[in-house]
Amino acid sequence: MPVLRIGTRGSQLALVQSQWVAEQLEALEPDLEVRLEVIDSRPVLTPDNPALGDGIFVKEIQMALLGGKVDAGVHSLKDLPTAPVEGLTIAAIPPRADPREALVGSTLDGLPQGARVGTSSPRRTAQLRYLRPDLEVSPLSGNLPTRISKVASGEYAAAMLAAAGLARLGLEADDVIPISLALPAPGQGALAVEVRADAPLVAELVAQLHDASTATAVHAERAVLSRLGGGCLLPVSAYGLVEDGMLNLEARVISSDGGVQIKHSVHGTPGDHLAMAAEVARTLLDQGAREILGLGA
Numbered sequence: 001m002p003v004l005r006i007g008t009r010g011s012q013l014a015l016v017q018s019q020w021v022a023e024q025l026e027a028l029e030p031d032l033e034v035r036l037e038v039i040d041s042r043p044v045l046t047p048d049n050p051a052l053g054d055g056i057f058v059k060e061i062q063m064a065l066l067g068g069k070v071d072a073g074v075h076s077l078k079d080l081p082t083a084p085v086e087g088l089t090i091a092a093i094p095p096r097a098d099p100r101e102a103l104v105g106s107t108l109d110g111l112p113q114g115a116r117v118g119t120s121s122p123r124r125t126a127q128l129r130y131l132r133p134d135l136e137v138s139p140l141s142g143n144l145p146t147r148i149s150k151v152a153s154g155e156y157a158a159a160m161l162a163a164a165g166l167a168r169l170g171l172e173a174d175d176v177i178p179i180s181l182a183l184p185a186p187g188q189g190a191l192a193v194e195v196r197a198d199a200p201l202v203a204e205l206v207a208q209l210h211d212a213s214t215a216t217a218v219h220a221e222r223a224v225l226s227r228l229g230g231g232c233l234l235p236v237s238a239y240g241l242v243e244d245g246m247l248n249l250e251a252r253v254i255s256s257d258g259g260v261q262i263k264h265s266v267h268g269t270p271g272d273h274l275a276m277a278a279e280v281a282r283t284l285l286d287q288g289a290r291e292i293l294g295l296g297a
Contacts, residue, residue, distance in 0.1 A: 002031065002032070002033060003032075003033045003034075003035060004025065004032060004033070004034045004035070004071050004072065004202070004205070005034075005035050005037050005069075005070040005071045005072070006018050006021065006022060006034060006035070006036050006037065006070060006071070006072050006073070006074055007037050007039045007061040007064045007065060007069070007070035007072070007073040007074070008036050008037070008038060008039065008061070008073070008074055009038070009039065009057060009061070010038040010039075010040065011143045011144075012143065012144070012145060012169060013076075013143065013144050013165050013168060013169060014074070014076075015036065015038075016168050016169060017074055017076070017168060017191055018036050018074040019036065020168075021034075021074050021094070021191065021193060021209065022034035022036060024094070024209055025205065025206070025208070025209070028208050028209075029205065032205075037064070037069065037070050039060050039061050039064050039069075039070070040060065057075070057076070057079045058073070058075050058079055058080055058081070061073040061075065061194075062085055062088060062194070065088060065194060065195070065196055066085075066087055066088065066196070068196075071195065071196075071199065071202050072091070072193055072194065072195050072202060072206055073193070073194045073195075074191060074192075074193055074194075075191065075192045075193075075194060076165075076187075076190075076191065076192075077093065077187035077188075077190040077191060077192040077218055077222075078162075078184075078185040078186060078187040078188045078189075078190075080187070080192055080194075082186075082222050082223075082225055082226040083226075087196060087197055087198070088194050088195070088196060088197060089194065089195060089196075089197045089203065090192045090193070090194050091193055091194065091195045091202070091203040091206040091207050091210070092192075092193040092206045092207050092208070092209040092210040093190055093191065093192055093193075093210060093211060093214050093215040093218060094190070094191050094193070094209045094210070094211055094214070095211040095214050096164075096189045096190040096211070096214040096217070096218070097163075097164035097167060097168065097189045097190070098163040098164050098167055098176070098189055099163075099164065099179070099184040099188050099189035099190075099239060100163045100176050100177060100178070100179060100182075100184060100189075101124065101127070101160055101161075101162065101163065101176075101177045101182045101184060102160070102161050102162065102163040102166055102173035102174075102175060102176045102177065103117075103158045103159070103160055103161075103173065103174055103175040103177065104147075104148055104151055104158060104159050104161060104166070104171075104173060104174055105151040105152075105156065105157055105158030105159060105174060106157055106158040106174055106175070107174055107175035108131065108132065108175050108177060108181075110175075111132065111135060111157055111158060112157075113134045113135075114134060114135070114136055115135055115136065115157035115158065116135075116136045116137075116138055116155075116156050116157050117135050117136070117137050117138070117156060117157060117158045117159065117160060118137075118138055118139070118140025118147065118150065118151070118155075118156040118158070118159045118160070119137065119139075119140055119159065119160045119161075120139055120140055120141045121160075121185070121233075122233055122234065122235045122256065123185060123234070123235045123236065123237055123254075124160045125137050125235070125256065126235040126254035126255060126256055126257075126258055127160075127182045127235075127237070127254060127258075128160060128258070129254075129256075129257055129258025129259075130254050130258035130259075130261050131181060131182065131258075133258055133259075138156070140156060140159055144161065144165050144166070144169065144171075145169075147159050147161065148161075148171070158174070161173075162184070162185075162188055162189065163176050163189070164188065164189040179239055182237070183237035183238060183239045183250060183251070183252050184237060184238075184239055185236075185237060185238075186218065186221035186222045186224065186225045186236070186237075186238045187218045187221060187222055190214055190218050193206045193209065213242040213270075216240070216242055216247060216270045216273050217239075217240030217241055217242055217247065217249075217273075218240065219273060219274070220238075220240040220247065220249050220273040220274070220276060220277045221238035221239065221240050221249070221251070221277075222238075223273070223274050223277035223278070223281075224236070224238045224249075224251045224277045224280050224281045224284075225238060227277065227278060227281035227282075228253070228281050228284065228285070228289060228293060228295075229293055229295060234293055235253060235254050235255075235256060235292070235293070236251065236252075236253055236293070237251065237252045237253075237254075238250065238251035238252075238280075239251075240273070242270055245269075245270075246267060246268065246269060246270070247267070247268055247269065247270045247272075247273055247276065248265065248266075248267050249265065249266050249267075249268075249273070249276050249277065249280060250263060250264070250265035250266075250280070251263065251264060251265075251280045251281070251284060253284055253289040253292050253293065254292070255292045260288070260292065262284055262287040262288055262289060262292070263284075264279075264280050264283040264284055264287070265280070266279055266280055
């Protein structure tokens with residue numbers, strides 16, 4: 001296969017992520033040429049409607065894949081809906097970058113009472129209100145550099161962002177929040193390389209980037225999310241880590257006002273990751289997640 005076409009969004013972060021995948025593949029296959037094909041997947045965001053729905057950043061790339069316009073698509077795994085798309089498969093989940101949450105503009109403890117902190121994520125909003133109920137948490141949309149610029153201009157005292165995204169763009173965080181205080185979104189910090197299910201040669205090529213431990217951890221996280229409703233806009237956080245041959249998995253659900261947090265964790269063998277995820281989700285539902293998430297009986 002002399003040329004591999006990778007579909008990517010046009011944001012700076014998406015291009016950096018896709019370029020990293022391209023470079024890794026070309027290093028593994030010296031005769032391969034990888035081309036990035038920018039696909040317009042920009043949602044129309046407004047201050048009143050900062051997030052339009054699950055999967056808004058990946059659907060156009062998936063359509064391009066299914067239509068044969070590209071051979072692979074690179075996604076931030078946390079943006080990828082948990083429901084599979086017929087005809088597509090995830091061929092590789094490379095080693096995960098830093099999964100933690102970060103603040104730009106201030107440390108969490110250094111924010112004065114009533115400070116305005118920006119995020120467009122219901123999960124991060126709930127986390128901030130739980131950790132610092134005195135803060136004013138306000139919607140903040142746009143790509144990563146745009147959000148940072150609004151902090152630099154003084155419109156916001158700080159913004160809560162993914163540490164991995166900052167690191168990939170070579171940007172510094174003012175505070176990286178420990179996992180013990182704030183769990184990430186399921187899959188945060190990981191990439192997914194998606195291909196057509198009927199393209200085994202492409203899948204085999206891309207699979208060279210796959211990291212089994214990362215995949216097990218994020219599959220468990222996403223399985224929890226799927227059992228709790230499946231949407232990346234839910235205030236659900238989860239984190240799995242394979243360490244010394246065992247999987248630790250924890251998930252949390254926080255009410256939108258930050259007043260209630262429920263959590264559960266399990267420890268077991270990686271091969272049981274789906275059963276572990278089911279146990280975590282079931283326990284959270286029993287503890288009140290159904291009511292917090294507005295799920296039916």
